[in-house]
Amino acid sequence: MAARRFFGGVHPAYNKDLADRLAIEAMPLPERLIVPFAQNLGAAPKPVVKKGDTVKKGQIIAEPQGFVSVPLHAPTSGAVQAIDVYPHPVGADMPAAVIVPDGKDEWASGLDVDRGGEGLDAEKIKAIIRDAGIVGMGGASFPTHVKLSPPKDKPIDVLVINGAECEPYLASDHRLMLEKAPQILEGASYLAQALGVKNVIVAIEKNKPDAIEAMRKESGARGCTVAPLDVVYPQGAERQLIYVLTGRVVPAGGLPMDVGVLVQNVGTAYAAREAVRRNRPLVERVVCVTGRGVAAPKNVLARVGTTFGDLIAFCGGRKPDAGKVIGGGPMMGVAQYSLDAPVTKGTSGIVVLQQGEVAQFVGDACIRCGRCVRGCPMRLNPSVLSIFAERLRFEDAGEHHVLDCIECGCCAYLCPSRRPMVHHFRRAKAEVRKIAAKAV
Ligand code: SF4
Ligand code: SF4
Numbered sequence: 001m002a003a004r005r006f007f008g009g010v011h012p013a014y015n016k017d018l019a020d021r022l023a024i025e026a027m028p029l030p031e032r033l034i035v036p037f038a039q040n041l042g043a044a045p046k047p048v049v050k051k052g053d054t055v056k057k058g059q060i061i062a063e064p065q066g067f068v069s070v071p072l073h074a075p076t077s078g079a080v081q082a083i084d085v086y087p088h089p090v091g092a093d094m095p096a097a098v099i100v101p102d103g104k105d106e107w108a109s110g111l112d113v114d115r116g117g118e119g120l121d122a123e124k125i126k127a128i129i130r131d132a133g134i135v136g137m138g139g140a141s142f143p144t145h146v147k148l149s150p151p152k153d154k155p156i157d158v159l160v161i162n163g164a165e166c167e168p169y170l171a172s173d174h175r176l177m178l179e180k181a182p183q184i185l186e187g188a189s190y191l192a193q194a195l196g197v198k199n200v201i202v203a204i205e206k207n208k209p210d211a212i213e214a215m216r217k218e219s220g221a222r223g224c225t226v227a228p229l230d231v232v233y234p235q236g237a238e239r240q241l242i243y244v245l246t247g248r249v250v251p252a253g254g255l256p257m258d259v260g261v262l263v264q265n266v267g268t269a270y271a272a273r274e275a276v277r278r279n280r281p282l283v284e285r286v287v288c289v290t291g292r293g294v295a296a297p298k299n300v301l302a303r304v305g306t307t308f309g310d311l312i313a314f315c316g317g318r319k320p321d322a323g324k325v326i327g328g329g330p331m332m333g334v335a336q337y338s339l340d341a342p343v344t345k346g347t348s349g350i351v352v353l354q355q356g357e358v359a360q361f362v363g364d365a366c367i368r369c370g371r372c373v374r375g376c377p378m379r380l381n382p383s384v385l386s387i388f389a390e391r392l393r394f395e396d397a398g399e400h401h402v403l404d405c406i407e408c409g410c411c412a413y414l415c416p417s418r419r420p421m422v423h424h425f426r427r428a429k430a431e432v433r434k435i436a437a438k439a440v
Contacts, residue, residue, distance in 0.1 A: 004247060006240040008377040009232045010410045012168050012331065016207065019290040019297045020171040024179055026301040027314050029101040033075055033305030034086050034342040035061065036096040040135045041142045042068030049097060053080045056108035058281050061097055070133040070143045073281040074099060075303035077106040087338035089308075089327035089347060096342070099305065110279065117190060117277045125194040125276060132275035133282045133345070138162060138173075138236070138265035139328060141346035144272065147262055148194045154257040158246060159197045161188045163204040163211065163266040164229055164236030167329030170349040172288040173266050175299045177204065177211035184266050185215070185222040187273030191264055200224040201245055202266075207231045233331060234408040238263045240377050252404050267348070287343055289315045293322030293352035302343050308350055309339030323355040331409040332422075364417035372411035372421065378404050382411035382421055389424035398432035405429065 038044040045062035055061060055074040062072040078101040088094040120128075130145035150156055161184070165173040177184060185202075192200050202219060204212050206228045216226045227245055229235050239250045241263060248259035256263055264272075267285060274280040283304055290297040295316025302311055308325060312318060318325075326333040327341060330351055372382040380401060388397040405425045412421040 030310040035305035058111040137267035166236040187269035288349040291352040389428040394431040
């Protein structure tokens, strides 16, 4: 299995060894948690608490708005100190609740109980996953119950549990697979039950041989196959992963369900297990805090709402020559303008670069070298697209399929002119979507 190779891609320096041998450490509760309401793709949930309220851990603090939305839960017990606008790791200020922990970390009634996972039908599993606020934890943050509910004419026959973790530096999925393999596979079995799927493939890049072994040891009992993958970025991107594992090609503008496949991150499978089996909503996650600019890299089990500043302090602080702080990995992540930005459900890592490592995207002119075209795994023409975006020709960018860009950053990585490609494409995609919405 997995002998196919997708078009394009790059081989960046992975730097995984800074953190991949470090066991997950639970971080003590910080003095305050900043919990943004917008943590899922789709509609942000609406706050149902106000300043001065007390909350229990796992209590709903924001209600979902429609089907493509999930509830948000208090990450610990304490008091709501404020509801205001705070930095968000996507790079903008957004509404959030500030919770001051009371130190008791007391669950709301009925949560955190072992209720077994047997005898649940597909609808019940999907409802539990929705009510637990679970979203894709590889970074996409798409509500998981929606992915588990494809239309009847798009039956799914393959579930891929994505442990590729191809993004440089990050090791949170790697550690989770090493330390929680039985739980991840139990979660995968609930996801498979919800879909009615028998074929479950756990995909892991070959630079994690210990994780491959750990997952293989447990996979037989769960009827899953483990597929070791070649190490090439972006191997873990959905379309590339699906092609490599199944030979199926997700059409332009289409979704994995168009070819009968659903992809879920290993962290999502683990969260599904915690929800179904232990009645625990999603209030914490593993965050890999790494890079040569942080004193003591760690894989941290952190509450949602823990600020990047508090997490970095827990890891010994920034070194004197620290450069940019990236939310996520260096290929797809977002450089942070404030360390008050908090961990969200989609935060897999924080990378603190050294000053010399900081990519200086200065926006020189394209010299038409063609490297980006050869490296784009979506077979786009990033050179032309970036010129359209720069000149605000968004309709042209749309006609040249900018919406198919997966924002992997391969083009920016290869570009000798250090053009800020992904920045251009994110903006162009937003503008193309606005144009399409106006046309309806
Ligand atoms: S154009 Fe988009 S998909 Fe292609 S390499 Fe650049 S970021 Fe990746
Ligand atoms: S890699 Fe950079 S300079 Fe070369 S064609 Fe692409 S955008 Fe232009």
